[in-house]
Amino acid sequence: MKVLIIGGGGREHAIAVSMKKSRRVDTLYCVPGNAGIAQVAQCEPSIGVMEFDKIVAYAREKKVDLVFVAPDDPLAGGLTDVLEAEGFRVFGPKKNAAILEGSKAFSKDLMKKYKIPTAAYEVFHDPESALCWLETAAMPVVLKADGLALGKGVLICNTLEEAKAGVKEIMQDKHFGEAGNVLVAEEFLTGREVSVLAFVDGKTVKPMTSAQDHKRAGDGDKGPNTGGMGCFSPSPFYTEEIDTYCREHIYQPTVDAMAAEGREFKGVIFFGLMLTSDGPKVLEYNARFGDPETQVVLCRMKNDIMDVVDACIDGTLDRIDLQFEDSAAVCVVLASEGYPVSYQKGYEITGLNRFEGREDYYCFHAGSKLDSQGRVVTNGGRVLGITAKGSTLKEARAKAYEATEWVNFDHKYMRHDIGKAIEEV
Numbered sequence: 001m002k003v004l005i006i007g008g009g010g011r012e013h014a015i016a017v018s019m020k021k022s023r024r025v026d027t028l029y030c031v032p033g034n035a036g037i038a039q040v041a042q043c044e045p046s047i048g049v050m051e052f053d054k055i056v057a058y059a060r061e062k063k064v065d066l067v068f069v070a071p072d073d074p075l076a077g078g079l080t081d082v083l084e085a086e087g088f089r090v091f092g093p094k095k096n097a098a099i100l101e102g103s104k105a106f107s108k109d110l111m112k113k114y115k116i117p118t119a120a121y122e123v124f125h126d127p128e129s130a131l132c133w134l135e136t137a138a139m140p141v142v143l144k145a146d147g148l149a150l151g152k153g154v155l156i157c158n159t160l161e162e163a164k165a166g167v168k169e170i171m172q173d174k175h176f177g178e179a180g181n182v183l184v185a186e187e188f189l190t191g192r193e194v195s196v197l198a199f200v201d202g203k204t205v206k207p208m209t210s211a212q213d214h215k216r217a218g219d220g221d222k223g224p225n226t227g228g229m230g231c232f233s234p235s236p237f238y239t240e241e242i243d244t245y246c247r248e249h250i251y252q253p254t255v256d257a258m259a260a261e262g263r264e265f266k267g268v269i270f271f272g273l274m275l276t277s278d279g280p281k282v283l284e285y286n287a288r289f290g291d292p293e294t295q296v297v298l299c300r301m302k303n304d305i306m307d308v309v310d311a312c313i314d315g316t317l318d319r320i321d322l323q324f325e326d327s328a329a330v331c332v333v334l335a336s337e338g339y340p341v342s343y344q345k346g347y348e349i350t351g352l353n354r355f356e357g358r359e360d361y362y363c364f365h366a367g368s369k370l371d372s373q374g375r376v377v378t379n380g381g382r383v384l385g386i387t388a389k390g391s392t393l394k395e396a397r398a399k400a401y402e403a404t405e406w407v408n409f410d411h412k413y414m415r416h417d418i419g420k421a422i423e424e425v
Contacts, residue, residue: 004029007070010366010385011291036365076102097265101287114257120187127171142186147179191276201317202264210238211293230418233296296329330400331387337411339381347410354406362387
């Protein structure tokens with residue numbers, strides 16, 4: 001069969017690699033893709049993920065059997081609805097279900113209504129009321145832009161002054177654009193963060209193996225929030241007891257709540273969790289595979305990804321025995337120095353051939369492209385996701401950092417403590 005993947009980051013590269021392994025996939029296409037995805041799929045870099053008419057025309061031209069919509073923006077914008085209306089088979093939630101990620105206010109209200117454990121919160125539609133509320137609020141407080149902000153629209157404010165500046169940044173200066181028209185202020189939770197991706201077919205939910213992302217730009221979790229600087233899987237803090245609790249009180253209730261609201265969810269839900277002293281609580285939902293969590297999760301999945309995708313679309317996920325290797329994986333992001341604030345592009349990437357023919361090592365491209373001379377060059381803040389598997393997290397971490405030295409480009413930057421805490425467990 002022919003499959004078209006929408007997106008052009010590390011997540012999509014990891015999905016493409018899994019698709020390429022499927023016994024049922026003959027041809028892969030990707031819009032817009034990147035230099036790494038181009039090694040396993042036919043890419044069309046001239047089409048953007050929000051150019052729905054062009055995507056429909058391309059899918060029709062290539063006679064694709066399935067479209068896999070991976071990024072948040074086209075999902076929230078309704079690309080699945082558009083493609084289905086044109087007769088295409090699509091993996092990814094419809095617009096009315098993707099609101100689970102598209103509006104933090106919606107998701108918080110949903111959790112409150114259906115008693116899904118999460119942090120206490122308030123929603124504000126104007127900066128004046130937010131500033132007034134802050135005067136008596138307990139610190140620290142978490143401020144979130146309601147809409148999509150590339151994983152960066154979250155501010156942790158330790159003092160009233162920081163919180164006031166945060167309201168100005170989000171709602172008045174519109175640092176995150178229209179995403180900041182509405183503000184969600186949340187109680188600050190403490191504990192271990194864990195991410196769990198789950199396949200969903202509208203009624204059944206099948207959680208994947210756990211993972212943990214590192215959002216801050218600098219070592220020691222310092223610096224601004226990014227889209228993710230690295231990840232490891234599984235989390236040693238996500239025990240069987242916690243998994244049982246989450247399945248009963250978080251995962252299934254979320255799927256049931258969406259169905260009850262007339263927003264049947266089919267695709268992948270990303271559950272961002274905080275393991276607090278009062279039990280697991282939901283920090284956030286995403287309506288798709290996470291990035292870089294996908295890189296450390298899919299490489300350990302035993303199932304043929306197309307079997308699972310079909311089951312999600314057809315409502316037969318209860319028949320799938322979802323299995324993962326008894327191994328570990330670590331991803332270290334190689335970024336452009338200055339990310340996420342300001343950085344340069346266009347530097348040649350060397351050493352990529354070192355990954356050819358190696359088992360347990362992966363180089364997932366996030367921000368790369370081929371230049372006019374056919375060279376692979378940097379084309380984003382997060383450039384590569386260097387990923388390795390091992391029998392233990394410690395071994396996987398050592399192998400991933402070993403592999404970060406194989407590739408180079410000017411102004412290469414990375415964190416040196418991805419998964420470091422796991423060695424102390």
